[in-house]
Amino acid sequence: MSQPLDPFNALHSFDPGNGQPGHFHSLPALEAAGLGRISRLPVSLRIVLESVLRNCDGKKVTEHNVRELAQWQPQAARTAEIPFVVARIVLQDFTGVPLLVDLAAMRAAVARMGKNPKLIEPLVPVDLVVDHSVQVDFAGRPDALQRNLEMEFHRNRERYQFLKWGMQAFDTFKVVPPGIGIIHQVNLECLAQGVLSRELEISNLKSQIFYPDTLVGTDSHTTMINGLGIVGWGVGGIEAEAGMLGQPVYFLTPDVVGVHLTGAIREGVTATDVALTVTQMLRKAKVVGKFVEFFGPGAAALPVVDRATIANMAPEYGATMGFFPIDAESVAFLRATGRSDELCCAYENYYRAQGLFGMPQRGQIDYSAELELDLGSVVPSVAGPRRPQDRIELPKLKQEFLKALTRPVAEGGFGKTEDDLYESVRVRSEFHAKEVDHSYGHRHPNVEPSESEMRDQHPAPDTPQMLPLSAFPRFDAHLRHGSVLIASITSCTNTSNPTVMLAAGLLAKKAVERGLHVDSVVKCSLAPGSRVVSDYLEVTGLQASLNQLGFHLVGYGCATCIGNSGPLSAPIEQAITENDLVAASVLSGNRNFEARVHPSLKVNFLMSPPLVVAFAIAGRVDIDLTCEPIGKDQSGRPVYLRDLWPSLGEIRELLQSALRPEVYRKLYTDFTRQNPMWNDIPASTGLAYAWDAQSTYIQEPPFFTDFALQPGTIAELRGARALGIFGDSVTTDHISPAGSIKKSSPAGQYLLARGVAKDDFNSYGSRRGNDRVMTRGTFANVRIKNLMLGGEEGGNTLFYQKLEPAQAKPSGGECWPWSDVGQKMSIYDAALGYQQAGVPLVVIAGQEYGTGSSRDWAAKGTSLLGVKAVVAQSFERIHRSNLVGMGLLPLQFRDGTTAQTLNLDGTETYDVLGLGPDLRPQQDLTLRITRKGSEAEDVPVRCRIDTAIEIDYYQHGGILPFVLRQLVAMA
Ligand code: SF4
16 A cells, blocks of 8 residues: 655545545645645646646656646646546547557567566556447337347457457456447446545555546547536547556646536527537637636536536537536536435535535636626527538528538539429338338338337348348338438437437427327437436336337447448438439437438438437428428328427426436446346457457557667658648548448458458448558548549549569559559558558648547558658647657648648658757748659648657657557566
């Protein structure tokens, strides 16, 4: 048992309420000692300061770090980095599996050095929630949940075996199995404790030392937990690994923007509407890289579930966090979700002792800037068609859709005419075409088939390998631009909020009572983030109404929110392609980038769960639901949205049944054993993983093969070629797609060559444990536009390197074709060719490079393709740090300089001058561009290695080699 660190004599005692005195690192004591006006610091910063104080060991965290943060000024140049040691780490499976693969690879490297693999061991608790793998293959039928779960296990068996190995190999690594819930909702409802404690020895006596629950997660929306007053945000997998292995998470001292909330949400408005309004408002206020802290009477009046919905969308408004301070509502939420009295008491007493309890009011805190929002001014909204910050007031959706439809393609529209809107195409299901006389398929109320009827008509496939025709309901419909084809109640953003979920159920109930239905051409789904949702929807009888409209439960996971919306039936796909239909999805998710929800759906609108149900009934997005009827009742009378919308009173009445502590306790007790399919998966044992060379899911990555104990030196980059030149807003999904793998793509060809049938390809996201697939998939998004090819979509480029015949493609023995006007080929093939020739690569891009979900494979894949530097107009925060974390060089053009102003077309070669062992954070460097037959052009660029520790990471070739060298040196 170790002694606590206390260089500032700030260790004090308090009463945690369990009869035993507890200890804590007191921030008021630090202020009394004259370190700064700590009580006026934003609450979120004070929580970070507590971690810096508690972990001040003079090495990783110094007294200087404590003083610097304690003296934070609202307005100042931000150059200091904060070493933040977090209390725990959460992972989802798409990012968690590759992280575990890296840990296993590090253990393998340590074993090869003849040392104990146990050297590699997470030092803080790690929880991995398997939520990203379920796909909506089956929908609109009572057995959809079970069928999708079977498909998920069939597809992911190898990955799940590997996770089970991890559970036994590492002491502090826990897994929440599939079918339990979504990471952030499970975190909010179960994993988060608010305050943590551990036993230490103080004055030769054992004592509990208390500290705030803080975390980082490998998912952008980790910020949802900020709604409960917990500091945490999304980081790349690489940073999370370093955090697990005892490295602080380093970040630049942030500005903190206070958002003063007043008023209250009005009747007819939801927390989702507030989240979309806040997203639009804060995007405009440019809060990228800043902490946002909500305060004031409006914030105090919001329940934690509404706070969580708003906090969830912090990545969409660009902030590092969207933080709500701790108050009585936070304690009430912990109690309502079944946390013990002892914990709730310790939580409240701890934050009171720290002077951190209670919602701050205006004038109490010094923020870098203050913004104002009257919650009473928020109106029903949706966001889209492509970006979450593009909020549209509900009555304006029809005209905004029409504008987008008719806007020229060059201006981001779809280039149609207004008349096109009235053209329609008849589409009939394959099943229907074969059995025209069956009436089942249209979800009219009272014709919902019984489960046995459903089984007879839709027999189970012999194997779940292929989706049977019966996976799709029958339909006979007319499609046109604006038709809704996917309607999904999805995403922890909203499914964690009983208010909006009950509103969806109540709206469904009223719609069914009025005789409305959803056409079966619309693929409806309900994918909540915990089983608690099902409990209250069942108890209130609302699930039955949702079922009648087709919103059957499809899984407890991310599903449509992450793009796992599953296939549309072949006739629909065909109709969309042949008629170039601009069809829509409506979803309660937080992201709607192109091709995210479904590759064939060009417009995607984010909205609250009740609006999802409403638009599913309407069947189209070119409608003003505030004045046009949503449908007609049995007697042909028009029904309006206002007739169906539940009142706040109706929702509140049902909320009592939603938040029952005993239900949370029951569903979250011993949940690891509650999935028989998970229990049936065999697990290998041992400290080191036995890699299977035949596996197409899990392979040892090459990051630590030929590992040297000494790092290289930083040197200039010479003679690089452009692998791609991209425009603005290239997302991590463009760089490393998570979705389906095309048969003709390099990754598809790789899998086919290893005997994997197309139906078993699964998604890129699920194959992140195999670097061979992922490297081939880098820049392979069907929607990425390489400006070297005039903006043509797809993962291709022009290859400009002459290779001798002896340098044949390793894959097929065929030689790389060459011509000095550039040869078109896949980005992967071109990268291999350049590697053969020993030519380093650069990527050129526009604004917000790497925006979207945190995705370390976007950096890993780029690195494995042989890219050494990415030159962009600006970078998304996490992706920039991931690039450095993989030993890549992010360079930023000066304002006004772009690939277009420089006339770059990929025929050039590039040097990066000024790079050397004395490299400093944010140093100005020179990008030399050499064109055939003309003088070289020197362009100033800013090195976006932002901190001193990142220089070390860059020199070591990335964070992991840096950490591994440290661990081996200490052993
Ligand atoms: S539901 Fe959406 S926001 Fe939530 S963890 Fe999954 S992908 Fe992220």
